[in-house]
Structures are given as C-alpha cells and as structure tokens.
C-alpha cells in the first residue's frame with residue numbers, strides 16, 4: 001500500500017475508534033440511567049397502545065361500520081415511526097445539551113476529534129437504539145392486537161425507514177446547533193421544532209386533513225414522506241419503484257442537511273469559542 | 283527540535299457583558315466588555331513547570347481555555363510545541379490535556395467508564411485505559427471498589443483524582459492544571475501535589491499550573507508568573523521574585539509578600555474585594 005493510502009487507513013481506524021467512544025458511552029449511560037429508561041419505555045408503550053386503541057374503538061365512537069384492522073395498522077405505523085424518528089432526532093439534537101448538563105462539554109470539545117466523527121458515533125448509537133426501542137414497543141403492542149402484515153412489502157418498509165433516518169439525522173444535526181448557540185433556551189427550541197413536525201407531518205391523520213397553509217409546511221417535513229411511504233408499504237404492499245415518490249424527498253433533505261448542518265455547526269462552534277458561550281464560569 | 287513547549291504571545295481576550303449587552307444596544311451605546319486577559323506573554327521551556335499565581339477572577343482559567351482551544355483570542359497568538367493553536371487545532375489537541383477545578387464528569391458513570399470515554403477520544407485503546415487508569419488511580423490513593431461505582435457518590439477530592447487520571451492517561455506533552463488542588467482536604471491536596479512532583483521526575487511533561495496558593499506555587503514550580511486583572515505583573519523564579527521584596531523584619535520573604543508589594547493588598551483582601559462586587 002502507498003504511504004498515502006496507509007495514512008488514510010490509519011486515520012480511518014483512529015476515527016472509527018473515536019466514534020466508538022460515543023457509542024460505548026451512550027450504552028453505559030443507558031445502563032446507569034436504567035430506571036429512567038424503564039419509565040420512558042413504559043410511557044412510550046402506553047402511549048402507542050392508547051393511540052392504537054382509538055382505531056379499535058372507532059366503530060363504537062362513530063356508530064358506523066369501519067375497517068378497524070386497517071385503522072389500527074394505520075395508527076400503529078404512525079405511532080411507531082414517530083417514536084423511532086423522535087429517538088433519532090433527540091439523540092442527535094441533544095448531544096450538546098446533554099453534555100452541557102453533565103458538565104463534560106469542554107472536555108469533549110478539547111479532544112482531538114473531528115465533529116464529523118462525533119456525529120457518526122452519536123448517529124450510530126441513535127439508529128441502533130431507536131430500532132431496539134421500536135421493536136420492544138412493537139412487541140408489546142402485538143400482545144394486544146391481532147396484527148396481520150400479509151399485505152405488507154417489508155423490504156420496502158425497511159428501505160423507507162432507512163432513507164427516512166438519513167433525513168432525520170440531517171434535521172438532528174441542524175437542531176443540535178440551537179443548544180450550542182443558546183445555552184439557556186436552545187434545548188427548548190429543539191422541542192418546539194419536534195412538536196411542529198408532529199403536527200404537520202400526518203403522524204395520526206392524512207396530511208390532506210390539515211388547513212392549506214399547514215399542508216404547505218408539511219411538504220418540507222421529511223416525516224411526511226416517511227409516514228406516507230411506510231403506510232403504502234405496510235398497508236397496501238406498494239413495491240419499491242412505487243415508493244420512489246416518497247423516497248427521494250427525504251433522501252434529498254438528508255443529503256443536503258447533513259453537510260450543511262456540519263458546516264453551520266463548525267461556524268457556530270467558532271462563534272461560541274470567540275464569544276465565550278461554551279461555558280460561562282469555572 | 284523546538285525547545286519551547288508553550289509560547290503565548292501578547293494574547294488578549296475580551297468578553298461582552300451579556301447582562302448589559304441588550305440594554306446598551308437599545309440606547310445605541312457600545313456593549314460593555316470585560317477584558318479577562320490582557321497582553322499576556324508567557325513562555326514555558328520543554329519540560330518546565332510554570333506556576334500562574336493570581337486571585338479569583340484574575341484571568342487564569344481564561345488563559346488556560348485559550349491554550350486548550352476552548353476560546354479564541356481577540357489578538358495575539360499561542361503555540362504549543364511550535365504548532366499554532368488556531369491553525370493546527372487538531373494537532374495541538376492531541377498534545378495537550380487539562381485538569382480543571384470542577385471535576386466535570388458523567389455523574390452516573392463510574393471512573394473507569396468516564397476514563398474509557400475520555401481517553402478513547404484520543405485514540406487510546408480500551409485495554410490500556412483500564413490498566414493504566416487503574417494504576418494511576420491506585421497511586422493517587424483511590425480504593426479499587428470505587429473504580430466501578432458512579433462518580434456522584436464520590437467526594438470532591440476523589441473526583442479530582444479521577445480528573446487527574448483523565449488528564450494524564452492520554453500522555454499529553456503539555457498539561458494544563460487549573461487549580462488542581464483548590465477545595466481539596468489537606469490530605470488529598472498533599473497526595474495530588476506528590477503525584478505532580480512524581481510526574482515531573484519521571485515524565486517529560488511540560489506543565490502550566492494555576493493556583494492561588496502561594497506555597498503550592500513555591501513548592502511545585504520552577505518559575506512563577508503573577509497575574510492580576512488579566513495582566514502579568516511579575517515573572518521569575520520564586521527566589522528571584524522574593525528577592526525583589528524589601529525584607530520584612532527577621533523573616534524571609536514569601537511569595538505572599540511579593541504579591542502584597544506588587545498590588546498593595548494581600549491575596550485574601552483581593553478575593554474579599556471580588557466578593558463585594
């Protein structure tokens with residue numbers, strides 16, 4: 001191997017090791033805060049169940065015949081996909097606020113780690129953790145409802161979810177800049193962003209139900225496409241070519257947001273180091 | 283090879299006072315600023331130990347953060363073993379580490395888990411971290427059972443020992459010790475000081491140590507710089523500085539006397555003054 005090739009390989013190994021630091025640390029944090037993990041998981045399961053029961057109860061609520069099984073699956077896809085996307089978004093967008101809260105942020109920023117590596121590590125954990133949590137919730141829900149996926153295109157659903165993850169990673173990177181710039185309010189701002197996405201993206205209802213102006217906001221939310229695509233794949237068994245209209249928008253959003261997010265992040269980091277906002281005292 | 287470990291040249295750092303900031307802007311007045319470090323020039327030879335001595339709020343931590351790439355100066359430049367802190371940020375980061383007054387750990391994680399995270403970021407392998415981390419912590423007098431329990435259950439003294447282990451595990455060639463013994467009980471303080479002395483003997487580390495403890499500076503450092511309101515007002519070996527003082531009756535002068543002579547106040551009066559503000 002050429003000298004340059006070897007240097008690049010050495011660099012890659014080094015960066016991989018450093019990104020593992022973030023994964024391992026987060027796994028350890030989950031273990032040590034296991035009480036909260038249980039509470040949060042129970043809350044998520046109950047929340048998903050409650051939403052899904054709306055589907056089961058629709059016939060009683062409306063007094064008319066409805067396809068309850070379809071409705072249940074419709075709502076279930078909404079609650080699970082949203083739960084997964086939220087975990088990915090939160091794990092990334094909170095990487096700064098969490099460390100600020102623990103007080104370790106200066107040590108992480110002093111370390112010889114590229115911000116890209118930092119994001120890779122955080123993202124690997126976020127996706128792995130999000131999938132695991134969602135599977136646990138799904139497992140619990142299956143105990144209560146008779147869910148048939150005979151119509152589903154599972155491969156299409158997995159592709160949709162993976163592509164959707166890329167867009168939410170991008171949004172997470174962008175959102176993580178807020179806590180960096182605004183130590184006191186940044187974390188609250190990211191929660192508002194998340195709440196708006198929940199409202200406009202058609203998590204529990206078709207986007208067409210919304211007033212016109214909200215529908216035009218929905219166009220910019222990657223979750224809109226991920227949810228639509230997941231429903232087409234799981235409820236109607238849509239093939240992958242048929243899913244394309246819902247695959248390329250989140251892909252484009254992700255491919256644009258991740259590098260743009262990283263660039264803005266490093267600008268913000270410079271600004272924060274210039275103004276002394278990284279940490280106030282000590 | 284360059285023989286200068288740390289080169290700080292004419293560095294100034296100003297902060298905008300954020301409380302006064304908005305109000306002033308409203309009236310079209312320029313924002314109020316605090317100059318934390320002003321025209322500081324400091325040089326440490328490779329392998330040297332320099333003490334930065336000054337009261338609370340004199341700019342010690344700001345200078346340490348400027349060297350650690352956590353703050354960007356308004357003017358002046360800093361080099362670590364010939365590498366510019368701003369232009370070669372990543373290289374400089376591999377060469378340095380820091381121990382600060384606040385321990386700054388993941389509270390629920392154990393010392394070993396914290397060390398694994400912190401040192402892996404520097405490319406140290408997990409196996410080595412566990413081995414050497416344990417070694418350093420035992421040397422500092424931490425019980426083995428503590429290594430695997432959450433940090434929040436530990437006293438400040440014990441946490442500070444873990445901070446020292448974190449600082450040294452990555453084998454930095456420039457180490458920044460920002461008041462490493464402030465707030466420790468006398469016994470822990472002596473243990474930490476002994477460890478630093480030991481390191482000086484065995485390793486080739488260059489050290490900048492800030493403190494407001496005159497005796498500590500006297501005992502641990504080759505040379506001392508006194509900082510006051512962001513400016514360095516005296517530099518030299520402890521003996522040289524003491525030599526500038528008019529001998530008080532009978533006793534030999536101490537660094538405390540130097541400080542009084544230079545600022546007209548004792549270190550304690552300085553700190554009281556700060557508190558009244």
Ligand SMILES: Nc1ncnc2c1ncn2[C@@H]1O[C@H](COP(=O)(O)OP(=O)(O)O)[C@@H](O)[C@H]1O
Pocket residue numbers: 275276277279280281282297298316317318336337338339340341342343344345
């Ligand atoms: N990030 C910051 N933003 C605003 N002011 C700061 C910041 N860091 C330090 N200061 C101010 O700069 C001065 C020097 O602080 P510092 O360097 O922490 O002193 P020391 O470490 O000697 O106690 C103080 O007046 C402090 O309030």
Ligand SMILES: [Mg+2]
Pocket residue numbers: 282339342343344383460461
């Ligand atoms: Mg300080």
